[in-house]
Amino acid sequence: MPLSAHVIHGAAAVADGRVTRTTLRSRAWCRVIRGIYADARTPINHELRCRAVATFLLPTGGAIAGRSAATLLGPGLCGPDDPVETITPRPARPRIADVIPHTGTVGPDEVRTIGGVPVTTALRTCWDLAQWLTLEEAVVLVDRLLHARQVTVTDLTRYADHRAGVRGIRRFRRVIALADGRAASPQESRLRVALRLAGLPAPQVQHEIHDSAGFVARTDLAYEEARIAIEYDGVWHGDAAQLHRDRQRLNRLQAAGWLVLHVTSTRLRTDLDGIIREVTQALHARRRTRP
Template sequence: MATRVGPTTGIHIHHGVIDPGDTVDRAGVTVTSPARTCWDIARWLEVVEAVVVIDSMLAKRLTTVTALREYALDRAGRRGWRSLLRAVDLADTGAESPEESRTRVRLVLAGLPRPETQWVVAEQGKFVARLDLAWPQFKVAVEYDGLWHDDPEQLHRDRRRLNRLLGGDWIVLHVTAKRLRDDFDGFLSEVRAALQARSRSTR
């Protein structure tokens, strides 16, 4: 006797028509293709969370920006094609963590110029630091402080390299998951103020 699976707390189930080519075989299991998965995610998730997943898939080279754009345009007029295009336009292959993606997308959606990801700072050809998010023309950067900062040695190394940046006239703003959750508007104001101050000084 088959068991019928009913609603489960915290799980939302969506149904959709599967087009030819929308599935692939993974170790004997049929799953949706990367492009179809991104389309479904863009249709059903809020844009920031959709970009988080798409960033991860791009970083793992499961798909490409070009492939996702083509997939969306091939389905123009169907529910979700514009959502996928929007998410892809906000995506970045350089994102290295979900929280970095969330930080970047929220800042861009708030009206700030799009930052560079994993920007490398060098002095006289020597590596100084790699920044999570950076506006190099203004020498302003954002660093996401994740759980790995519980390691005192890693925190020490990180702060030491960032101190070198501060000596090189960079403004480095730090953000944590708690700050993003509880005081994003305050953090946004700090980033905007830094960019505006540097913009005035470069005129």
Template sequence: MYADAQLTISHRTRCLAAARWVLPPGAAIAGRSAAALFGAGLIGDAEPLDILVPSGLRFGPVAGLVVHTGEVAEADVLSLSGIPVTTPLRTCWDLARWLDPEEAVVVVDRLLGQRLVRADELREMADRRRGARGWKRMLRVAQLADPGAESAQESRLRVRIVLAGVRRPVTQFVVERDGRFIARVDLAWPELKIAVEYDGLWHDDPRQLHRDRRRLNRLLGEDWIVLHVTAQRLREDFEGFLAELRQALRTRTR
């Protein structure tokens, strides 16, 4: 397939090309690719497209496509600028079935945050499809998802904390005193005054780092315990962080 040399080949461009010239009738862009088209995806431009093909229809393999088969109702697909794509709700169902829970929640959090789906719709879908293959995974993702996450790493951190058996934290909690704003933290157990902050790449900005540390210093003045997690620690020493979090929770619940 040929394209103008000046054309930017984005994931959306590839979805459009596949929809126009490759996909068989009844098939749709799905999964992470569908989420990307809705503006909620975390998928690279060169990564394979997720495609949903109706059961019984023989198609593929095709280079650049990951072909999934399954029952596809007419209500599960909509047209987005001429591209057949699974609805946000059906996309969540497929994400729950195709990805591990942590990565599925990362994308579902973004769909929730953009109000493309609602938490009660996710739970209703799981209940409605009870007994179908994948319904338990959908229920688990619905239980773990939270629209308050502001980054993929925050979602991963929260999911790992909950799956480790720690009580679920509140996302983006605002600390106030006498009605005056003090700070907003990524994850919190407000009744215990314990917070967890994910330190992302933006901390390379000295001005932002200064503002962030000043904000957290105000929290410490309010008798909060603030634990920090970096990308490296999340990747290499989550167990060490988890031990610190559990110790802080035990200290405040005595």
């Protein structure tokens, strides 16, 4: 089989004469992670990086885990330059910048194989995400696993019950309580979790609104009793045709008595406190004006 069909360990390939160091430094090859190369025509993505780690660096009993596992399971967010997360029964050596190693015990029923690569199951991945990430980012990924039907809330609750008393269980249950698989995007998840952590009531997710003429909109987040809708505006909302549809939709929502608050990616990143303050003020104002 030709070399181009493989991801190769550079030092081993040079040692057995398959390639030379000069060849590896040429445009014919590209670095996948430190010391491991692929044919330059091979698209470098996170899945390829995971395969390289699993093939050449992962100790026996280890698995791809965390954010990397979520990506291999389908709905993860890792890009081609993100480090690969692993879990192994013993501390990994040597440590390299391309890999984030975690140490822990993984049961045989907590690992599955995807394309020949050992990967933690969706349930175990959710547990690990809850332990390793911030609460907000863990919920973002658990939302995506729920949305992709890799797990269910019932699955997560049973897994938590099975691990009752284990260190980290309170954090895991907190993630479950905040998670919602109806979230349509990571940013919507981040916004919803931020509102919850600020002490605000849980908004409805992907809430459908109707008027006398029928269906009006499905809003990202909503407080139905107060008639407040919160919309996350991604870059696609800047399209002229989409803007036209958005304005028609907004007019119908307002005519139906709904207050619509818009959140952009810039504000979510730089003015989260301001967003929370606006939502809080809107809720208080609507409660005062209710008959």
